[in-house]
Amino acid sequence: MSELTPYLCVPDSRAAIDWYREHLGAELTVPPIVMDDGRVGHCEVAREGARWMMSDPFDEVGVAPPDDRRGNPVTLHLTVDDVDVLCRRVEQGGARIDREPADTPPIGRLAVFHDPFGHRWFLNQPLPDPD
Incomplete structure (x- = not known):
């Protein structure tokens, strides 16, 4: 595993x-x-x-938070039931919305934000099957 x-x-x-x-x-x-x-x-x-x-x-061992002067080397991808609701919730909490919720077939409904600690997140809600 x-x-x-x-x-x-x-x-x-x-x-x-x-x-x-x-x-x-x-x-x-x-x-x-x-x-x-x-x-x-x-x-x-x-x-x-x-x-x-x-x-x-822990600077002494090279552990540091994201630096706003550079881009994020990693984006966290979180699958959720309702991108729109969670996107509004994080925005109300001070997150910077980089991409508003939008359908992006075939991937899903996506939104992108930076949390107040500098980390970049993708929110993803699978789209229903088109059949």
Whole structure:
């Protein structure tokens, strides 16, 4: 069995946990492991089976959040039941909408946003079969 789980660095894991819970509907599955200096070394959240890990920055070992001066090297792709509803929810939470929801056959209904922590997300809602 293989599994690929993104491990995000965010400027503030505690704030990111709250934001992902409130605006993406995620749940905290592994509570923060707090290092001696107070930084979060590890935590995990999930939304309907989609899971990602997070930590605060650790410059001393090369772990850094996205840099606004560059493009994102990775985009997170999340399949959801209603792209429009979730897109409005994340926008109300301060996300920057890069692409409004639109049907893109055969892929699905898509929207793209940047969360307040600098990560780029694709929301995808499968389209009904045309038969």
